[in-house]
Amino acid sequence: MAPDFLHRGSDLHPVSHPxxxxxxxxxxxxxxxxxxxxxALLDRGDRVIGVDNxxxxxRENLAHLSGCERFHLIEADLSSEEGWRGPLTSLxxxxxxxxxxxxxxxxxxxxxxxxxxxxxxxxxxxxxSALRIAREFQIxxxxxxxxxxxxxxxxxxxxxxxxxxxxxxxxxxxxLASEAALSAACGSWLQRGVAMRLPNVVGSRCTHGVLFxxxxxxxxxPERLEVLGDGYQRKPYxxxxxxxxxxxxxxxxxxxxxxxxxxxxEDEITVRDIVSxxxxxxxxxxxxxxxGADRGWVGxxxxxxxxxxxxxxxxxxxxxxxxxxxxxxxMELAQNWKDSRCSQ
Amino acid sequence: MAPDFLHRGSDLHPVSHPxxxxxxxxxxxxxxxxxxxxxALLDRGDRVIGVDNxxxxxRENLAHLSGCERFHLIEADLSSEEGWRGPLTSLxxxxxxxxxxxxxxxxxxxxxxxxxxxxxxxxxxxxxSALRIAREFQIxxxxxxxxxxxxxxxxxxxxxxxxxxxxxxxxxxxxLASEAALSAACGSWLQRGVAMRLPNVVGSRCTHGVLFxxxxxxxxxPERLEVLGDGYQRKPYxxxxxxxxxxxxxxxxxxxxxxxxxxxxEDEITVRDIVSxxxxxxxxxxxxxxxGADRGWVGxxxxxxxxxxxxxxxxxxxxxxxxxxxxxxxMELAQNWKDSRCSQ
Numbered sequence: 001m002a003p004d005f006l007h008r009g010s011d012l013h014p015v016s017h018p019x020x021x022x023x024x025x026x027x028x029x030x031x032x033x034x035x036x037x038x039x040a041l042l043d044r045g046d047r048v049i050g051v052d053n054x055x056x057x058x059r060e061n062l063a064h065l066s067g068c069e070r071f072h073l074i075e076a077d078l079s080s081e082e083g084w085r086g087p088l089t090s091l092x093x094x095x096x097x098x099x100x101x102x103x104x105x106x107x108x109x110x111x112x113x114x115x116x117x118x119x120x121x122x123x124x125x126x127x128x129s130a131l132r133i134a135r136e137f138q139i140x141x142x143x144x145x146x147x148x149x150x151x152x153x154x155x156x157x158x159x160x161x162x163x164x165x166x167x168x169x170x171x172x173x174x175x176l177a178s179e180a181a182l183s184a185a186c187g188s189w190l191q192r193g194v195a196m197r198l199p200n201v202v203g204s205r206c207t208h209g210v211l212f213x214x215x216x217x218x219x220x221x222p223e224r225l226e227v228l229g230d231g232y233q234r235k236p237y238x239x240x241x242x243x244x245x246x247x248x249x250x251x252x253x254x255x256x257x258x259x260x261x262x263x264x265x266e267d268e269i270t271v272r273d274i275v276s277x278x279x280x281x282x283x284x285x286x287x288x289x290x291x292g293a294d295r296g297w298v299g300x301x302x303x304x305x306x307x308x309x310x311x312x313x314x315x316x317x318x319x320x321x322x323x324x325x326x327x328x329x330x331m332e333l334a335q336n337w338k339d340s341r342c343s344q
Numbered sequence: 345m346a347p348d349f350l351h352r353g354s355d356l357h358p359v360s361h362p363x364x365x366x367x368x369x370x371x372x373x374x375x376x377x378x379x380x381x382x383x384a385l386l387d388r389g390d391r392v393i394g395v396d397n398x399x400x401x402x403r404e405n406l407a408h409l410s411g412c413e414r415f416h417l418i419e420a421d422l423s424s425e426e427g428w429r430g431p432l433t434s435l436x437x438x439x440x441x442x443x444x445x446x447x448x449x450x451x452x453x454x455x456x457x458x459x460x461x462x463x464x465x466x467x468x469x470x471x472x473s474a475l476r477i478a479r480e481f482q483i484x485x486x487x488x489x490x491x492x493x494x495x496x497x498x499x500x501x502x503x504x505x506x507x508x509x510x511x512x513x514x515x516x517x518x519x520l521a522s523e524a525a526l527s528a529a530c531g532s533w534l535q536r537g538v539a540m541r542l543p544n545v546v547g548s549r550c551t552h553g554v555l556f557x558x559x560x561x562x563x564x565x566p567e568r569l570e571v572l573g574d575g576y577q578r579k580p581y582x583x584x585x586x587x588x589x590x591x592x593x594x595x596x597x598x599x600x601x602x603x604x605x606x607x608x609x610e611d612e613i614t615v616r617d618i619v620s621x622x623x624x625x626x627x628x629x630x631x632x633x634x635x636g637a638d639r640g641w642v643g644x645x646x647x648x649x650x651x652x653x654x655x656x657x658x659x660x661x662x663x664x665x666x667x668x669x670x671x672x673x674x675m676e677l678a679q680n681w682k683d684s685r686c687s688q
Contacts, residue, residue, distance in 0.1 A: 120472060124521070152527065169528055184514045186510075187496070188457050188642050260508065298532050
């Protein structure tokens with residue numbers, strides 16, 4: 001395993017982080033990935049302004065930071081201008097923000113299929129607000145967590161320059177729409193816009209996906225497990241700590257202008273293998289029942305494969321395979337599982 | 345010249361247009377392309393519901409249709425739900441709409457660079473409304489006029505499956521965002537979504553572009569002409585009548601699901617050649633002054649080249665070269681020019 005990049009401090013960021021503490025603005029700060037990013041930015045010495053509307057974000061994800069003087073948490077809704085003008089604006093008038101990390105988004109693909117307003121407001125309109133904030137407060141870098149979902153379904157290895165980009169969910173569509181707005185901003189006033197297309201992400205504080213859903217089902221019934229889809233869904237997975245490494249790397253190395261980067265490991269894992277890893281780590285042997293469909297829900301892309309050459313050419317590559325990422329997350333889950341059993 | 349497809353009636357649409365009159369819904373009906381499309385749909389026998397907010401659309405573009413019983417014009421603003429619920433809804437409850445043509449959009453690239461709200465509201469949020477209308481009233485086909493601007497700047501021939509799709513204007517970004525929403529709709533509830541990427545379009549009723557701008561300047565001063573950019577901007581041009589042919593062809597032939605189609609001629613023309621054609625047709629010899637920049641304004645893509653193989657493979661190809669399209673438009677302008685001089 002590579003040494004933990006997140007605790008190396010600021011030595012990897014000579015250009016971006018001069019002696020005085022830089023200030024980062026993080027939207028979706030109380031979310032799954034957002035809260036881990038906030039931790040990492042504080043660890044390297046930044047001042048951090050976190051913004052969340054606490055619709056999906058959890059206060060407990062940031063509870064350990066109470067009392068941290070370098071962290072300001074603002075409750076604001078970025079889906080409309082009225083939602084963020086006020087407390088956030090007055091803080092930004094005092095702070096010189098270096099990077100805007102835009103992570104606020106809907107994270108529930110199925111919710112956005114049922115009601116297209118969810119992704120429109122929580123993903124796309126928050127991006128429009130993030131760009132307005134960047135323009136008004138002259139923030140030179142906007143780093144946006146996009147998604148593999150922008151590609152839609154394809155049998156090809158997905159690379160950043162190939163199309164056809166046909167998202168099949170509003171989740172993916174509003175990520176692509178956000179990328180488009182970021183691209184246009186770079187065409188006129190924004191110095192740098194980085195769209196980071198994340199794979200499936202696992203780890204503590206996650207709120208969706210197979211490693212959120214299955215443990216909940218197993219807690220209810222450890223003898224029998226129903227799995228959505230036929231289990232042959234096959235995708236690349238990364239642990240949230242490695243994702244944050246990649247985000248910080250791109251902040252440091254992505255060139256000026258608009259750029260898109262697939263972030264991912266160099267392999268994939270099936271849902272069936274994830275089920276084995278999870279039940280094995282938890283010491284359970286449930287009867288597993290798979291569904292008949294090739295996917296878990298409408299809007300789910302059942303398999304994809306990334307090309308990650310662009311990120312590798314800048315000098316970063318994933319140190320873990322998909323199974324290792326899932327394995328680490330299962331170990332974390334097992335610890336919580338044990339703790340929750342002990343406290344019962 | 346090919347015979348005028350627009351007046352052939354409905355014989356080319358055996359599947360789409362049964363004996364009873366079909367009803368088409370056209371957003372942006374009073375606009376440049378929208379009003380020509382309405383004419384063509386009425387010519388082939390459709391009932392047509394036109395919607396416009398008359399921000400950019402002109403009532404005079406539809407004045408010749410007053411008294412036409414098959415045409416209903418609704419003044420409504422599609423940029424918010426409050427803007428269209430009401431008169432449009434009650435009409436749609438009575439009419440079974442076959443195709444929704446979504447043409448309502450901002451058409452002024454420069455206006456959208458100055459204020460990103462313009463494209464957000466007029467192009468993107470109108471698309472969201474169009475999709476809601478299609479879903480609520482079970483309209484199976486949504487045909488959307490997208491743009492070459494979704495590609496941004498590229499030295500490559502642009503084809504529908506290649507990327508990287510980096511729009512440099514909010515105009516292009518919100519067209520791409522609209523395509524993304526259309527793609528996602530096809531991923532769950534919409535039978536067919538057709539994104540038609542238009543080239544530069546000329547002809548009567550146009551509201552922007554070189555053949556709108558230059559005649560206005562020449563009317564003020566026929567002796568001296570200032571041209572934005574160095575004149576070497578080089579793009580494919582089509583006449584609006586040929587564009588409408590292509591739109592109707594795609595309605596007839598585009599397969600189910602989400603599809604993207606470049607619509608264009610097989611060559612390009614420079615602004616310098618357009619200036620020669622225009623001044624020659626008007627019988628003027630102004631002193632022409634070109635600017636120093638490679639483009640007319642921020643957000644302008646100075647040159648692009650389409651691959652049109654996808655449309656050709658369905659059986660349609662442009663019958664005119666770019667110069668012929670511009671030449672026809674210049675002849676129309678010359679007629680108006682002469683008429684306006686006569687009436688002075």
